[in-house]
Amino acid sequence: xxxxxxxxxxxxxxxxxxxxxxxxxxxxxxxxxxxxxxxxxxxxxxxxxxxxxxxxxxxxxxxxxxxxxxxxxxxxxxxxxxxxxxxxxxxxxxxxxxxxxxxxxxxxxxxxxxxxxxxxxxxxxxxxxxxxxxxxxxxxxxxxxxxxxxxxxxxxxxxxxxxxxxxxxxxxxxxxxxxxxxxxxxxxxxxxxxxxxxxxxxxxxxxxxxxxxxxxxxxxxxxxxxxxxxxxxxxxxxxxxxxxxxxxxxxxxxxxxxxxxxxxxxxxxxxxxxxxxxxxxxxxxxxxxxxxxxxxxxxxxxxxxxxxx
Amino acid sequence: xxxxxxxxxxxxxxxxxxxxxxxxxxxxxxxxxxxxxxxxxxxxxxxxxxxxxxxxxxxxxxxxxxxxxxxxxxxxxxxxxxxxxxxxxxxxxxxxxxxxxxxxxxxxxxxxxxxxxxxxxxxxxxxxxxxxxxxxxxxxxxxxxxxxxxxxxxxxxxxxxxxxxxxxxxxxxxxxxxxxxxxxxxxxxxxxxxxxxxxxxxxxxxxxxxxxxxxxxxxxxxxxxxxxxxxxxxxxxxxxxxxxxxxxxxxxxxxxxxxxxxxxxxxxxxxxxxxxxxxxxxxxxxxxxxxxxxxxxxxxxxxxxxxxxxxxxxxxxxxxxxxxxxxxxxxxxxxxxxxxxxxxxxxxxxxxxxxxxxxxxxxxxxxxxxxxxxxxxxxxxxxxxxxxxxxxxxxxxxxxxxxxxxxxxxxxxxxxxxxxxxxxxxxxxxxxxxxxxxxxxxxxxxxxxxxxxxxxxxxxxxxxxxxxxxxxxxxxxxxxxxxxxxxxxxxxxxxxxxxxxxxxxxxxxxxxxxxxxxxxxxxxxxxxxxxxxxxxxxxxxxxxxxxxxxxxxxxxxxxxxxxxxxxxxxxxxxx
Numbered sequence: 028x029x030x031x032x033x034x035x036x037x038x039x040x041x042x043x044x045x046x047x048x049x050x051x052x053x054x055x056x057x058x059x060x061x062x063x064x065x066x067x068x069x070x071x072x073x074x075x076x077x078x079x080x081x082x083x084x085x086x087x088x089x090x091x092x093x094x095x096x097x098x099x100x101x102x103x104x105x106x107x108x109x110x111x112x113x114x115x116x117x118x119x120x121x122x123x124x125x126x127x128x129x130x131x132x133x134x135x136x137x138x139x140x141x142x143x144x145x146x147x148x149x150x151x152x153x154x155x156x157x158x159x160x161x162x163x164x165x166x167x168x169x170x171x172x173x174x175x176x177x178x179x180x181x182x183x184x185x186x187x188x189x190x191x192x193x194x195x196x197x198x199x200x201x202x203x204x205x206x207x208x209x210x211x212x213x214x215x216x217x218x219x220x221x222x223x224x225x226x227x228x229x230x231x232x233x234x235x236x237x238x239x240x241x242x243x244x245x246x247x248x249x250x251x252x253x254x255x256x257x258x259x260x261x262x263x264x265x266x267x268x269x270x271x272x273x274x275x276x277x278x279x280x281x282x283x284x285x286x287x288x289x290x291x292x293x294x295x296x297x298x299x300x301x302x303x304x305x306x307x308x309x310x311x312x313x314x315x316x317x318x319x320x321x322x323x324x325x326x327x328x329x330x331x332x333x334x335x336x
Numbered sequence: 337x338x339x340x341x342x343x344x345x346x347x348x349x350x351x352x353x354x355x356x357x358x359x360x361x362x363x364x365x366x367x368x369x370x371x372x373x374x375x376x377x378x379x380x381x382x383x384x385x386x387x388x389x390x391x392x393x394x395x396x397x398x399x400x401x402x403x404x405x406x407x408x409x410x411x412x413x414x415x416x417x418x419x420x421x422x423x424x425x426x427x428x429x430x431x432x433x434x435x436x437x438x439x440x441x442x443x444x445x446x447x448x449x450x451x452x453x454x455x456x457x458x459x460x461x462x463x464x465x466x467x468x469x470x471x472x473x474x475x476x477x478x479x480x481x482x483x484x485x486x487x488x489x490x491x492x493x494x495x496x497x498x499x500x501x502x503x504x505x506x507x508x509x510x511x512x513x514x515x516x517x518x519x520x521x522x523x524x525x526x527x528x529x530x531x532x533x534x535x536x537x538x539x540x541x542x543x544x545x546x547x548x549x550x551x552x553x554x555x556x557x558x559x560x561x562x563x564x565x566x567x568x569x570x571x572x573x574x575x576x577x578x579x580x581x582x583x584x585x586x587x588x589x590x591x592x593x594x595x596x597x598x599x600x601x602x603x604x605x606x607x608x609x610x611x612x613x614x615x616x617x618x619x620x621x622x623x624x625x626x627x628x629x630x631x632x633x634x635x636x637x638x639x640x641x642x643x644x645x646x647x648x649x650x651x652x653x654x655x656x657x658x659x660x661x662x663x664x665x666x667x668x669x670x671x672x673x674x675x676x677x678x679x680x681x682x683x684x685x686x687x688x689x690x691x692x693x694x695x696x697x698x699x700x701x702x703x704x705x706x707x708x709x710x711x712x713x714x715x716x717x718x719x720x721x722x723x724x725x726x727x728x729x730x731x732x733x734x735x736x737x738x739x740x741x742x743x744x745x746x747x748x749x750x751x752x753x754x755x756x757x758x759x760x761x762x763x764x765x766x767x768x769x770x771x772x773x774x775x776x777x778x779x780x781x782x783x784x785x786x787x788x789x790x791x792x793x794x795x796x797x798x799x800x801x802x803x804x805x806x807x808x809x810x811x812x813x814x815x816x817x818x819x820x821x822x823x824x825x826x827x828x829x830x831x832x833x834x835x836x837x838x839x840x841x842x843x844x845x846x847x848x849x850x851x852x853x854x855x856x857x858x859x860x861x862x863x864x865x866x867x868x869x870x871x872x873x874x875x876x877x878x879x880x881x882x883x884x885x886x887x888x889x890x891x892x893x894x895x896x897x898x899x900x901x902x903x904x905x906x907x908x909x910x911x
Contacts, residue, residue, distance in 0.1 A: 230409075231451065232446060232448060232451040232452045233451065233452050233453055233454040233455075234454075235407055235446070235452075236444070236446050236452045236453070236511070236514075237454065237465075238407060238438065239405055239407060239438055239439070239443075239444035239446070239515075240438065240439045240444075240465070240466040240469060240470075240514060241435055241436075241437075241438035241439025241440060241466065241469045241470050241518070242435075242439075242465060242466075242469045243435055243469070244431070244435075246465070246469065250454075250457070250465070251454050254456055255454065255455075255456055328456060329455065329456050330455070330456060330458075330498045330500070331455055331498070331500045
């Protein structure tokens with residue numbers, strides 16, 4: 028088992044180099060000059076531009092730039108962005124916020140998705156099931172920005188139950204609204220996956236045998252239906268964690284959350300290679316580790332899956 | 337009811353039925369309304385007694401048993417009658433009452449050991465939760481004791497393993513342990529061994545019998561095998577299309593079946609057939625000719641000279657599989673080890689053995705679907721390994737397979753005409769009109785109406801599908817047909833029909849069969865020669881009569897002894 032985990036961790040290295048190289052190249056290949064773009068309509072003197080180019084190594088060929096980036100990375104020196112702030116410091120500011128947001132969203136979608144999915148599955152074809160299915164379809168169909176603005180207006184502004192915007196001081200409490208919006212979309216999928224899986228397992232022979240043993244209904248449901256139904260759901264949750272971390276640009280903008288999504292978006296607009304690659308590198312790590320955790324959870328959920336050699 | 341009536345003495349208890357099913361009716365809600373699955377079912381089980389319900393699939397036998405433990409599927413309900421347990425009607429008892437009864441008073445051993453244990457929990461836990469739910473001590477020692485009683489060796493260590501680490505027989509023992517762990521007064525055993533090899537089946541049933549006798553447990557045994565039922569039960573109840581058609585003490589019912597269905601069942605029960613053929617031969621019964629022409633002299637159905645020619649010779653056949661064991665290492669597994677035998681034209685040779693004995697691997701090599709590691713297969717004088725692609729194509733035309741699963745071996749998207757016509761088209765035989773004529777002839781030969789041509793596999797029953805598979809195999813006028821467990825998945829009566837059909841086709845067309853099966857009872861009915869395989873080796877070979885009447889090896893004897901009903905003596909006039 029430990030061998031398996033080590034091997035998986037070692038796999039991170041080629042994945043990491045591959046993704047950063049790709050992202051670095053894409054930023055490099057973006058049309059336009061990032062330095063000129065920075066100054067807009069009032070271009071500075073050629074000397075200033077040349078000096079800035081040299082400062083950010085933009086006068087070097089691609090391979091040298093990438094090599095310097097890697098070297099800096101391994102010496103834990105991520106450099107400064109175009110506004111002169113150290114990249115490491117801004118990553119330290121934005122990532123905790125995004126992690127909080129993502130975890131909160133993940134909890135919301137898991138708790139509600141699994142609970143509703145389980146009940147709907149157990150009551151297949153009844154009113155609750157039908158209602159939840161239609162409702163989840165509606166949620167899936169509404170785009171995030173519509174959902175975001177509506178909830179912001181309704182719950183944040185008119186009812187005043189939660190803070191409509193987050194601002195600089197993000198904490199679990201004032202992130203509840205963006206986390207809900209973020210979680211709602213995946214919630215619908217988690218619900219449907221759980222429901223389908225429960226319906227499949229509900230009719231399994233071992234569930235009937237468990238009932239025949241004299242177990243109470245709640246025990247049968249929890250130990251024999253729910254646990255066996257979690258495998259596809261866990262897969263989806265693991266994959267969605269990555270999405271929650273990196274893809275929350277719309278939600279973060281609506282609720283003014285100073286997180287990764289916003290920062291990444293700005294950096295891409297400005298062709299800020301080092302910032303983009305630094306953020307993406309961390310996201311890659313999150314993805315790889317989240318997937319490793321999912322695989323380990325698999326083995327715990329289903330002992331037939333064993334990771335040896 | 338006065339208090340005096342409530343106190344029941346031991347003697348009284350023995351006189352009163354433990355379970356009484358009266359006028360039971362069960363219906364299922366389906367897309368097209370309510371369907372009656374069981375009607376007017378009657379059944380009485382006295383304490384400590386074993387009663388068997390016998391019937392084919394769909395006869396309502398399992399449904400009746402499930403109703404007794406309150407486990408009908410969600411769309412089923414008891415629509416009439418009573419299920420009396422110690423006089424208490426539990427047919428509509430609230431779920432709470434049923435939870436009290438299950439495990440403690442009524443236990444169950446389900447049919448398929450592969451799917452009835454939850455794969456994600458350790459065996460020990462699955463026993464433990466049963467004990468706990470029924471308020472019994474459930475420590476590790478108690479769990480181990482329960483498992484050990486069910487005949488699981490090394491129970492303490494085994495309890496820590498998961499179901500996938502158990503063989504089928506061991507899983508069934510674990511399920512028996514669970515079923516009997518709370519010492520119920522009634523055990524419902526639903527085909528408890530039908531998924532297992534005969535020898536394992538016998539061990540398990542013997543053990544179940546001993547255990548229930550010790551505990552004084554009454555058993556409701558559900559089975560499709562009349563021989564097994566008669567051997568294991570005090571009373572037999574025969575169900576047919578949802579109704580109890582006959583019931584009575586086992587031997588009496590076997591010897592003197594009243595209902596026409598029971599009579600047919602007795603006549604074609606494969607487990608009793610070993611006697612039947614013997615008797616038939618002695619009496620020189622005409623119907624004997626329906627069975628394969630064999631070594632014993634009888635009516636000249638087949639042209640004599642062809643019978644001496646070896647159509648198939650298997651010489652020192654060996655197959656080694658490489659099993660991956662990680663890090664690029666591999667261990668060798670010898671599936672077939674130095675097997676030699678020959679098959680005479682126009683006869684039937686059976687290869688028997690338990691699962692894992694290598695018999696199907698031999699069949700696959702004979703079909704040229706798998707390359708032997710060493711050894712030769714000589715078909716009609718030619719070593720099949722020397723054939724080029726074109727010759728293999730021609731070879732396939734002469735050697736055709738029929739596989740076990742009539743559900744899996746027919747393409748569900750092809751109608752029957754296309755299924756049977758396909759080999760003709762592949763081998764570019766005839767034009768459209770002549771192919772259609774041929775398909776019609778083939779359907780006649782396998783006794784299917786020509787209207788079947790336009791239907792699809794899912795519209796046919798298992799027996800009809802297997803007839804289609806036979807028709808497809810016959811389409812190219814092959815000389816040899818390899819039947820890999822071709823009748824194992826069929827109900828007994830259907831099985832008998834298909835076996836008769838195969839025998840009839842053999843005598844008419846001079847076919848040669850290589851019959852792969854685990855079922856010795858079937859072998860007795862169809863084969864002229866028997867090859868017994870154990871762990872990849874051929875341990876015994878001879879004519880069917882020799883092997884059955886005087887088996888040389890202990891393994892063969894064990895296999896023969898394990899045929900359910902083999903110990904039952906039937907008077908000839910019944911058979």
